[in-house]
Amino acid sequence: MVRYARDAFEGLRLMDAFMAVKRGKAGATLPELRTRRVTSAARLRLTEPEVMPARSDVAADAPVPAPPFLGERVVKGIQLADYAAFLDERATFMGQWGLKPTRGAGGRSYEELVEAEGLPRLRMWLDRIQAEGLVEAGVVYGYFPAVSEGDDLVVLDDDGRERERFSFPRQRHDRHLCLADFFRSRESGETDVVGFQLVTVGSRLSEATAELFAKNAYRDYLELHGLSVQLAEALAEYWHQRVRGELGLGGDDPGDLDGLLKVRYRGCRYAFGYPACPNLEDRAKVIRLLDPERIGVTLSEEFQLAPEQSTDALIVHHPEAKYFSA
Numbered sequence: 001m002v003r004y005a006r007d008a009f010e011g012l013r014l015m016d017a018f019m020a021v022k023r024g025k026a027g028a029t030l031p032e033l034r035t036r037r038v039t040s041a042a043r044l045r046l047t048e049p050e051v052m053p054a055r056s057d058v059a060a061d062a063p064v065p066a067p068p069f070l071g072e073r074v075v076k077g078i079q080l081a082d083y084a085a086f087l088d089e090r091a092t093f094m095g096q097w098g099l100k101p102t103r104g105a106g107g108r109s110y111e112e113l114v115e116a117e118g119l120p121r122l123r124m125w126l127d128r129i130q131a132e133g134l135v136e137a138g139v140v141y142g143y144f145p146a147v148s149e150g151d152d153l154v155v156l157d158d159d160g161r162e163r164e165r166f167s168f169p170r171q172r173h174d175r176h177l178c179l180a181d182f183f184r185s186r187e188s189g190e191t192d193v194v195g196f197q198l199v200t201v202g203s204r205l206s207e208a209t210a211e212l213f214a215k216n217a218y219r220d221y222l223e224l225h226g227l228s229v230q231l232a233e234a235l236a237e238y239w240h241q242r243v244r245g246e247l248g249l250g251g252d253d254p255g256d257l258d259g260l261l262k263v264r265y266r267g268c269r270y271a272f273g274y275p276a277c278p279n280l281e282d283r284a285k286v287i288r289l290l291d292p293e294r295i296g297v298t299l300s301e302e303f304q305l306a307p308e309q310s311t312d313a314l315i316v317h318h319p320e321a322k323y324f325s326a
Contacts, residue, residue: 007098012222013029046173049172055181056177057175058175067247072290074295079124080135080137084126087234094110096230097118099118122227132202138202141195142290146191147183147191150180151167151168152168153166162308166277168180170326177324178326183318196289199235199236200235200309201235201310202307203307232310240267240315241253243265244265252267262287267315267317268316270313271311271313283303310321
């Protein structure tokens, strides 16, 4: 028999049940098999390359905000309480910790799981992280002059010369969007501005999770590791709000965390490796622009950030910029 577990926590539950059956524990059974559901995605009508438009219908005259400075800056010593408020609890509980409602008699709802297990464990881990000094939050971010050339975003130096060039894919369907469309073209004669940020919660959390793994404390390992990844995302969300405020876009921000997580604001943040900017090799250009070794972040040969609990992003001020798949 072959069994499939959707995540590490389901795998732990499956192995607990398997070992109980193997040891002959009274009443022990494997979880019931679920009926496999297969869905087919709707086929997209793709535009042939020879008739692809050079640009989408994105407005070319959106006002360019004035950044508070040009170049990059380093910020350290950010308090856990400042960015923990931006923690996506649902992503932590369901996506990282595997707290998912169970079917059948006696099953608990998601809300019951959160109250009984999620919130108490979260408070425990946050208290422990604070008490043991496991986070060393740091940010390096900046604003740079830029123009677009076709599907490319060209970051300029102070003299208007090319400093870095990012090439982005263009949709072959829908609006034929490309990230470069959200910036003034070189032909316009105007210079735009682009933001970059790179954040980390430091290496101590990686060391702590490695110790738990070495002790075979897998549940604690998975919980702390999952929380550390989400804390890095929370720090990125917190600083992203700071950037929007510095660009004068904060007036469009929603009044609650749910609105922020649903991108109901102006000034979208695009992480490298995701659909609109999928080339991880572009991280090397961000590293050259921001020099994040000053906050302890390096780039591997596979273009992965170390420590793992770090994220980078490009920030676009254009009001039409939203997430899309290319």
